Amino acid sequence: MNPFKQTLQNLNHKLDLPQPTKSRIILEIAADLDDLYQHYLSAGASEQEAIQQAADMVDLSDEALEQLVSVHQTAFQKLLDKISLQAQSMWERTVLMFVLVVIATFATHAMTTTQFFLEASKFVWGVAGIGVVAIGLSIYKFYAFYIKRTHHTRTLHSGLTTLILLAGFSILIGVMGNFTEVFLVQNKITFFAPFLIILLILSGLIPVLR
Amino acid sequence: MSRIDIPQLTKLFNESLILAVLFNEKKHGYQIALEIEQRSDGLFKLNHGTLYPILHKLEKEGHIKGVWKQEGPKRQRKYYNLTAKGRKYITGLSADWRTFMRQFYDIIDEVEK
Structure with a gap:
């Protein structure tokens, strides 16, 4: 399980941006969180401390969130x-x-x-x-x-x-x-059928009669 | 005309640091923050919460360009490159900072005289 699932979920909830933009930002932060976590681990922190320190480091304040949203908002928005x-x-x-x-x-x-x-x-x-x-x-x-x-x-x-x-x-x-x-149309054809047949026969007979 | 605006000092300061570390090679967010911290001997610590809005703003303004790269089977990273516009901007900013600091020291140095 990703140790930063909660941090990223909070971020997803707080960022009021279209989902594709939001996903790209979260993807970028998630990769940095991983690196920070490894950095703190190699610096001697325990696993829990490393998770906490990394999460604190990328904790976006309300002001930072507002700036991030503002950067990605269109003029119309x-x-x-x-x-x-x-x-x-x-x-x-x-x-x-x-x-x-x-x-x-x-x-x-x-x-x-x-x-x-x-x-x-x-x-x-x-x-x-x-x-x-x-x-x-x-x-x-x-x-x-x-x-x-x-x-x-x-x-x-x-x-x-x-x-x-x-x-x-x-x-x-x-x-x-x-x-x-x-x-x-079929009903009309059925109604007119005898007349059509007669017409066809007559049209065929005309050359014969001639 | 100088781009250094006193009320915007912190913002410009952070922007300049980020653009400067991207001057020679592309880097992702973590590398940028780490390099700034290491090169300043821990004096300038750029919190990631501050870093992302600046990076995304610079990208939107066309000073840097983000490129996604696959790293391993499950991980994708966004690397930032300095664009030609960004290169020109940071070169100008660098000169402005120099003038700014010189003027600052002109006043501050009075104390030591």
Whole structure:
């Protein structure tokens, strides 16, 4: 067992940074802790003393932690820190809604005027609706990962199940729509079949009659 | 113009020591702290809690560059190299320290006269 597990866990808990950055810092400190431990052992300290001295040596004060976090924070994160959590959440929701409304407006315009969509099955609208929700969720995830850069485990996992479920629903509606349309077309074919057969025979007979 | 700013003296002092020990070869955090301590006969002890924020700040500013190296099957180490920008910066800082100390001694030496 790593004798510095507790020290590193405390550090992991205290460092408020995206997980990849945090992991790299902890990896760097862990290697130095090992060297310090060996150094104190070779200087004559007992195992327990060496562990304690090494841990004390890399003990990051609140000020040092703040400096470390500040170095790795993006300008955007620093700006967000100045805004209260409540205001931040409201601001994020408003921007997300605005982006979605803009996308939905353009998409609706394109879908209601393009011939392809005008002639499409009604099932397409179900798939399109799911698509809008998925796009909204994806924009939020993109914002959280690449702009806000929150890589906490909770943030990483949130919304992924919903995305998978939405994908499943969209496939389900698509397949259902496909079969329904085929069924409807088949019924039409069955209804018109005798007429089609007569038409085919007649078209074949025309050259013979001539 | 001198870069030595009195309220920032400790910060600049630590930065200068770190950059100076990286001048000739790349080193990792532990080696940097150890070398500073050894070369100053134990007078300058750089706590690792102080070392990391400075190293990461210098790296972000482009004065040093961190490179990860695999050491053994399970261990990775981050070595720091002085960049061209860092080399220029520490050369300037070194000259500034000299001027600063000379002016300091000009005043202090009065006591011994």
